[in-house]
Amino acid sequence: MSPTDTGTRGPAAPVPATAPAAVSLRGVGMAFGGKTVLESVSLDIAPGSVVALLGANGAGKSTLIKILSGVHTDHSGQVEVNGGPAALRSPLAARQLGIQTVHQRIGEGIVPGLTVAENLVFEELAQRRGNPFLDGRRLLARAREIQSALDLGWSDQVLKRDVTELGISDRQLLILARALATSPRLLVLDEPTSALSAAEAERLFALVERMRGDGIAVLYVSHRLGEIDALADRLVVLRDGRLTEDQSKPFDWDRALRAMLAQAQGAQTARPTDAKQSPLSGSGSGSGETAVSLKGVPLLPGRTPQDLDLRAGEVTGVVGLLGAGKTELARGLFGAEPFATGTVELDGRPYTPRRPADAIRRGVHLVPEDRHADALVPGWSLAQNVSLPFLRALSTAGLVNRRRENALGRGTIEQLGVVARDEHSTVEELSGGNQQKVVVGRWLAEKPRVLILDEPFRGVDIGARRDIGRRARALAAEGAAVLVLSADVDEVLEVADRVVVLAAGEIHLDAYGEDAERDRVIRTISASV
């Protein structure tokens, strides 16, 4: 039935230790437009093993997944399947070679309007040549087969329902079941529990256990360390496109987190010492006046409300993994997604921004996490992107004074060291780091009282990171309160006077200077797992 014989092969029953790896990567690398995102990654994934892949945002996880699922085909190095070289030329080819990928967004996997059964056998529906008419009975029989083999507990009634009537966890299971129905050699799970509650996740874990028993190799991508601890046999850490850590159970979490969140030793020594030492030996010691004061603000729904003060004249760094509540804190302060409850004061006066415009009026500015989705206007020049929030100040009788606008653009280029032809360059012509400088520059055009930088260094080269960090410190020195949020411990230590560790919406450490020492920060994060 299947065009290749490899596609029809079932999962091997208990595999001897000498069996070839289900899938091996040999020196796999990938670059986009000259920027290396994966560098010489080698990894053997044994049949019947669950390998957890960890990495911060931008570490190269999604690129690796896309190579395995046949989306990125122009990578270097070699992928081997069952000991022999394999060409993952397309998503279809990857599936036929036995590599199934379940992507993070559940919505992309299901087809609304079709029944649960039709969704379960969708791949067969989509590929079948021959009879163009649906045979409802045969289809249902096949779906029933899949559900009983995997113990999904779905009656015929459920199978006949429209798939949109399923809850989120059942949808997730459906997508998994569909992937498993093809008897894959390797199953890649990308953040499979990100939308599930703890109880719902249990059902998924049972399925993963089952796969292990069936000799299916699993690459489990997640930032939920508890899950990995329970499920995985082995963990690998990807950092800046390289595998930096490879552990078997029991896991040393301090080490794993250091590999994931902190700079590699080599990179750290490569960094100029002034950048490394300037902030923590710096002035901030909690003596500045309080600029922002949060009281009883829940950062994540259902979590204990938190109190937090941000002081003028210092850089507060908030470290936490994805989902710790950093972005919620930033967006809440900026009025983009107002806090549900609690009180916030700005310079002693009540502060309840209901939209970003309210925050900007009070001098609270946000450099958002995703510069493309939330900050840059595509096709516009550097100067136009800088001036957007403060056009009123640049206008006379509504007419934009373009000379002043251009001067503002040149000012940003100068202040932040933007590498650009001139202020008329479109943002697309700039590198990621320089685009980020433009977004930062935008919020310095009028002096902020509070500047929030959410993951300001993501996808940004070291030079740009230092320029932005230096500017943030200078702003604090002028008396502003600066808040930097990042998953990267070293990035935060590099700029912050004070470090706050956030995990699952709660503050676990709040320390200055020597007390905010690197190992302590990492230990706090790993203890909060």
Place this chain on the structure above:
Amino acid sequence: MTTTQSTEVPTKAALVPATSPALRIQSAVIKYGFIFVTVTLFAYFALSEPSFRDSATLLDTLRYVSVAAILGLGVTLTMAVGGIDMSVGAVAGLGVTVAAKTMVSYNQVGLVAILAVIAAGALAGLLNALLIVVLKIPDMLATLGTMFVIQGTKLVLVDGQSITPGMTQADGSTAPGKFTEGFLRIDRGTVLGVPVSVLIFGALTVVAWVFLARTRWGRVLYAIGANPEASRLAGIRVGAYRALAYVLSGVLASIGGLILASRIGQGDVSAGTSQLLEAVAVALVGTSVLGRGRPNVWGTALGAVLIGIITTGLTIKGLPYYTQDVVEGAVLILALIFSFTLSKRRTA
């Protein structure tokens, strides 16, 4: 030319592959392809048909396109915020009816009619804004809905009949008023030989251009169209500006309706319906005319003029009037090919 540029800006030359003269010509043809086609056609018409060269013909062409062009300016504003106003034809038609009703049935002077028409247009724009901004209905669907409602309202206003001076009204009386001389001059009068409607078209084009390209409000409209979330996070009241675009579009459409009413000289109930597609076509052609790839005022105005030239030329050539839609449709598709297909290939 290529070499001087690469020595001046070495960093950029490293990023952008050097363009050969052939490639440059190709990209220029794509960028200005539509203008190139029209200029060629214009030259052909002008050389082969002496009557086409007559300045009266050209002014007549402009007069003819002025309504679609002004409606197209409104569509351009709504396209700038990432939407599209499909109700402009209906709003113009409503304007014709309101003008007739005010002057013929209520015996008011032209100025009152003008104010009533513009108020009706603004109201229609507010209705669109309500549906789109407050009730969150997608732009095209919402304005399609209002298009029907406005067309229907217009018929209800006049009991399904065209309003003509001296007509017998529903209650048996004779309509007391007529289209005033001054009102009729909107389309039929001239200043220094130029039709008033053409002058209105020109003035509105300049005003709309200044608004969209030079003021901060126009800048904000474009920002919303290009990245609404970034605009919101830059402190822009996105909803208010989108509402503004639709209200302005309604007002512009009603001005188009005034010209139309003055041209027809009666409250023709079917007026305006054909204007919708022309207005949308003109605005779409406008995105490609100057190779900008985005809605812009000069593009729309020029697009209207170009479409006018082509249809006039073909009419003089003896093409029957009923082929006009086919021609306009083909022109639109040609423009879309220039702005989507070819320009994509260029960047690929």
